[in-house]
Amino acid sequence: MFRRYLRLLKVRLRASSLLAMQYQADFLLDGLISLFWMASALVPLFVVYQNAQRDIEGWSFGESLLVIGWFTLLQGILEGAINPSLQGVVEHIRKGTLDFVLLKPADAQFLVSTENFLPWRAINLVAALIIFGYGFHQIGRAPSLSGVAISLVLLGASVLLLYSLWILTVCAAFYVVKVDNLTYLFTSIFDAARWPAPVFRGVLAFVFTFVIPLAVMTTFPAEAMLGRLPWTALVWALLGSLLFAFFSRRVWLHSIGRYTSASS
Amino acid sequence: MSVRGTLRALPTLLRVGVSEAVAYRAEMLVWVLGTTMPFISMALWTAVARYEPVGRYDSHDFVRYFLATFSVRQMTGAYAAWQINYEVRQGTLAMRLLRPISPLWSYAAENLGTFPLRLLLVVPLTLFSVFTLGTRSVPGTAWGWGLFLLALVGGWLITFLANVLIGSLSLYIESSNRVMDLWFAFFLICSGYLYPVELFPPVLRGLLDWLPFRYQIGLPVELMTNAHGLTGALGLLGRQWLWVALLLGLSILSWKRGLKRFAAYGG
Numbered sequence: 001m002f003r004r005y006l007r008l009l010k011v012r013l014r015a016s017s018l019l020a021m022q023y024q025a026d027f028l029l030d031g032l033i034s035l036f037w038m039a040s041a042l043v044p045l046f047v048v049y050q051n052a053q054r055d056i057e058g059w060s061f062g063e064s065l066l067v068i069g070w071f072t073l074l075q076g077i078l079e080g081a082i083n084p085s086l087q088g089v090v091e092h093i094r095k096g097t098l099d100f101v102l103l104k105p106a107d108a109q110f111l112v113s114t115e116n117f118l119p120w121r122a123i124n125l126v127a128a129l130i131i132f133g134y135g136f137h138q139i140g141r142a143p144s145l146s147g148v149a150i151s152l153v154l155l156g157a158s159v160l161l162l163y164s165l166w167i168l169t170v171c172a173a174f175y176v177v178k179v180d181n182l183t184y185l186f187t188s189i190f191d192a193a194r195w196p197a198p199v200f201r202g203v204l205a206f207v208f209t210f211v212i213p214l215a216v217m218t219t220f221p222a223e224a225m226l227g228r229l230p231w232t233a234l235v236w237a238l239l240g241s242l243l244f245a246f247f248s249r250r251v252w253l254h255s256i257g258r259y260t261s262a263s264s
Numbered sequence: 265m266s267v268r269g270t271l272r273a274l275p276t277l278l279r280v281g282v283s284e285a286v287a288y289r290a291e292m293l294v295w296v297l298g299t300t301m302p303f304i305s306m307a308l309w310t311a312v313a314r315y316e317p318v319g320r321y322d323s324h325d326f327v328r329y330f331l332a333t334f335s336v337r338q339m340t341g342a343y344a345a346w347q348i349n350y351e352v353r354q355g356t357l358a359m360r361l362l363r364p365i366s367p368l369w370s371y372a373a374e375n376l377g378t379f380p381l382r383l384l385l386v387v388p389l390t391l392f393s394v395f396t397l398g399t400r401s402v403p404g405t406a407w408g409w410g411l412f413l414l415a416l417v418g419g420w421l422i423t424f425l426a427n428v429l430i431g432s433l434s435l436y437i438e439s440s441n442r443v444m445d446l447w448f449a450f451f452l453i454c455s456g457y458l459y460p461v462e463l464f465p466p467v468l469r470g471l472l473d474w475l476p477f478r479y480q481i482g483l484p485v486e487l488m489t490n491a492h493g494l495t496g497a498l499g500l501l502g503r504q505w506l507w508v509a510l511l512l513g514l515s516i517l518s519w520k521r522g523l524k525r526f527a528a529y530g531g
Contacts, residue, residue: 040453047458182294195308201311204303204304204307
């Protein structure tokens with residue numbers, strides 16, 4: 001069972017890569033543009049710290065760079081592996097072709113989630129590593145081994161969280177008709193994750209911790225690298241992301257159960 | 265079509281635009297929710313200014329600035345580039361070309377049609393800003409109001425015309441959505457949307473005065489929050505309207521030449 005899905009995933013990844021390689025000019029251009037995007041994402045940080053010239057809510061320039069590094073990494077996953085499929089599902093629902101997906105002898109959630117990948121987004125991983133390097137250079141020390149290990153565990157939790165949020169967004173598409181801009185909404189909310197969570201107070205702090213747990217996705221791993229993430233936070237993050245995944249799976253099954261095709 | 269005919273058709277086009285905005289209000293809500301970045305910036309900059317002001321901005325000024333930014337973004341938005349790209353690819357542009365009025369007018373009317381619905385959001389927010397932060401949240405003088413409204417119109421025109429210019433590129437290349445993405449990236453950095461342009465490093469600030477981006481958002485926001493005296497404001501407005509004129513010329517030229525190459529795929 002598990003091996004079958006793994007093989008299926010491999011087939012689909014290959015198909016996406018071939019598709020991407022087919023348009024070589026686009027491939028290069030997309031790579032260049034995403035490099036430019038990443039560079040432009042750093043500008044606000046420089047502007048903020050140039051004007052502050054001190055720590056902001058306990059985060060120095062170098063430490064904030066670590067948050068941006070995690071943001072870049074997750075952005076790559078979001079835009080390379082999650083968003084392209086999201087657009088696909090919304091299109092399926094609108095055109096009524098989701099029926100064909102549902103008829104296939106594999107889990108529908110798996111099928112819609114692996115429909116399309118943009119492999120050139122892997123460039124974000126390289127950029128994230130460079131940003132981490134520069135960040136630690138600014139701080140003036142290297143990360144501890146255990147810190148890196150914990151942050152990798154948290155990476156798993158973050159991806160799970162992002163993915164669950166994505167499934168919930170897709171479920172919204174079952175109920176609202178014209179939603180081709182859901183990806184846009186998703187990306188623009190995720191954008192807040194580029195700043196260390198303590199910056200946000202009041203309502204925003206609550207929302208970004210419990211409703212849309214952006215703090216868990218980028219601030220926690222950065223803190224883990226710095227070796228100052230409390231153990232309780234790690235446990236809560238893992239429990240929370242599992243709970244979120246469970247919840248989104250339930251909502252998905254419920255929505256699929258209610259789904260009546262658009263064409264019939 | 266004659267100028268008179270166009271003028272006669274405009275009210276109807278606008279009414280259609282308003283009806284469309286009302287019909288797809290859920291979609292519009294999603295768009296609006298996607299423009300909440302000023303609130304993130306607000307949280308960030310008030311954190312930066314919590315202990316000492318940044319430049320001439322204390323934390324109240326930042327709240328005022330970013331509330332104004334949100335409102336101005338709502339009122340100067342345009343999305344014609346995506347529309348044109350989509351319609352060129354689908355071939356449905358042909359349908360628009362059959363009408364006796366330039367598609368550019370109907371794009372403009374559709375974009376402006378969302379305006380009344382957006383005001384429902386902007387007016388309460390501005391009133392909130394005035395009640396909590398004082399009257400400096402809106403222009404303090406009659407000329408201030410006049411110049412602010414003028415800057416708002418100019419800001420919308422720059423956004424819309426840039427959309428038309430980039431959208432019309434799709435008539436030459438397959439899709440100009442990536443060019444639009446690039447424009448948008450520059451817009452985010454240079455327009456004053458994420459931070460007041462004054463806070464930019466001094467070396468680059470002069471450059472921003474000559475780029476179109478700050479005239480889309482920054483200038484209307486600055487005029488709304490009384491950042492300039494009369495002469496300073498007039499100088500900046502002059503540059504804004506120079507960009508309007510330049511983009512008007514370029515976009516119409518590119519659109520007309522591009523249409524000659526247009527062959528409706530699929531249509």
